[in-house]
Amino acid sequence: MTPSARLAAAAQILDSLTLDRPVDPQLKTWARANRFAGSKDRRAIADRVYTCLRRQRSAARQGGGDHGRALVFGSLRVQDGLSPDEIDALCTGGYGLEPLTTAERAALAAHPDYTSPAEALDWPDWLWPEAQRAFGADVEPELDALRQRAAFDVRANLLRTTRDGAREALSREGIEASPMPLSPTALRLATGTALTGTKAYRDGLVEPQDAASQAVADLIAALPGETVLDFCAGAGGKTLALAAAMQNRGRVLAHDVDPRRMAVLPERAARAGATIIERVSADQIASGSCDRVLVDAPCSGSGSWRRDPAGKWRLTPARLDALKTAQHDALSRAADAVKPGGFLVYATCSILGVENDDQVERFLHEGSDFNVKTTRAYWPHRDQADGFYAALLQRKKDGSIN
Numbered sequence: 001m002t003p004s005a006r007l008a009a010a011a012q013i014l015d016s017l018t019l020d021r022p023v024d025p026q027l028k029t030w031a032r033a034n035r036f037a038g039s040k041d042r043r044a045i046a047d048r049v050y051t052c053l054r055r056q057r058s059a060a061r062q063g064g065g066d067h068g069r070a071l072v073f074g075s076l077r078v079q080d081g082l083s084p085d086e087i088d089a090l091c092t093g094g095y096g097l098e099p100l101t102t103a104e105r106a107a108l109a110a111h112p113d114y115t116s117p118a119e120a121l122d123w124p125d126w127l128w129p130e131a132q133r134a135f136g137a138d139v140e141p142e143l144d145a146l147r148q149r150a151a152f153d154v155r156a157n158l159l160r161t162t163r164d165g166a167r168e169a170l171s172r173e174g175i176e177a178s179p180m181p182l183s184p185t186a187l188r189l190a191t192g193t194a195l196t197g198t199k200a201y202r203d204g205l206v207e208p209q210d211a212a213s214q215a216v217a218d219l220i221a222a223l224p225g226e227t228v229l230d231f232c233a234g235a236g237g238k239t240l241a242l243a244a245a246m247q248n249r250g251r252v253l254a255h256d257v258d259p260r261r262m263a264v265l266p267e268r269a270a271r272a273g274a275t276i277i278e279r280v281s282a283d284q285i286a287s288g289s290c291d292r293v294l295v296d297a298p299c300s301g302s303g304s305w306r307r308d309p310a311g312k313w314r315l316t317p318a319r320l321d322a323l324k325t326a327q328h329d330a331l332s333r334a335a336d337a338v339k340p341g342g343f344l345v346y347a348t349c350s351i352l353g354v355e356n357d358d359q360v361e362r363f364l365h366e367g368s369d370f371n372v373k374t375t376r377a378y379w380p381h382r383d384q385a386d387g388f389y390a391a392l393l394q395r396k397k398d399g400s401i402n
Contacts, residue, residue, distance in 0.1 A: 001041040004096025010048035011068030053309035054147040057119045064107030084108040134351045145381035150306040154206040158244040159273045169200040183214035204271040212378035212385035217241035224249035226291035231334040236265035243274035292343045295334040297327040299348035303387020341397040347390040356389040
């Protein structure tokens with residue numbers, strides 16, 4: 001496909017997208033119906049679609065509309081920095097985009113008249129106060145980072161190797177990896193690296209996981225021989241990190257309210273050599289039975305909207321309220337499993353205070369017998385990672401109430 005045809009395909013897909021559904025399956029549906037598109041074509045088209053979604057408001061303003069063609073043109077201007085003449089040169093007609101109209105050229109040449117700071121930074125207006133609360137004077141660089149393509153990090157699996165060993169193994173396959181400071185297991189690869197075909201991945205030396213997510217798993221400081229519960233395990237990325245930190249000694253209990261999310265965990269655990277992981281239901285978790293509990297709660301995902309940019313346009317106040325209820329419920333139920341003197345980590349991949357500090361404060365004010373040891377927010381620009389929040393709490397040994 002020509003560059004123009006790829007852009008035309010992206011515009012077509014954008015016009016057909018349903019944002020209340022995951023984007024990836026919709027891209028795959030398009031690919032199955034258009035088998036003439038090769039793998040490089042599909043990657044380029046998907047990249048443009050995601051760029052347009054990350055920059056949806058600014059691209060629409062610059063491109064002069066919210067339909068696919070305008071979003072593609074606007075994204076070429078605001079993200080890629082192309083001039084109207086350079087954009088027009090990409091419009092070759094035929095299977096590609098038709099040349100710019102006079103109105104389109106004028107829109108692309110004009111300085112965009114943004115209606116709000118939120119529009120200029122591709123952020124929902126109704127969440128602007130939350131962004132200001134989270135980032136303060138750094139709101140502009142942080143929100144700008146949240147509309148860029150996400151980095152590609154992996155975790156060195158300490159059950160199979162060291163970080164240096166994983167780095168050397170990847171290097172032998174022509175993949176350069178840079179250590180990341182947020183976690184002693186974190187390595188950053190070039191965006192778009194085809195990891196799953198490598199021997200290092202097949203042998204379980206590395207697992208894809210953002211550096212901030214690794215840092216959250218580190219915060220729980222799981223020790224060999226302990227019983228540790230991952231209460232919202234999902235696909236098990238942090239579960240595997242906990243088993244590695246514990247050197248395969250003790251028990252890692254993996255639970256999720258939807259057990260189907262853990263379906264891939266046995267395969268991942270086998271590749272990683274993690275033998276102490278047990279999938280459990282809620283009724284198998286005894287009160288006060290765990291040394292440490294991790295609650296990676298369901299959330300808006302606002303800290304990872306670079307990866308799921310449709311998420312920020314999909315979120316509504318009603319949906320956020322429902323998530324806050326689910327977070328409170330998960331935190332309260334998981335806390336019951338912590339032993340006296342044990343530790344609890346509440347975490348979200350969100351930058352919204354209503355999902356983070358507010359939830360911890362509510363939990364403590366409702367008569368909890370926990371104390372906060374530390375809290376940590378990970379920011380996309382400052383920390384060069386996904387946005388995350390984590391609070392480390394310790395249960396009082398005598399069970400007294402605050």
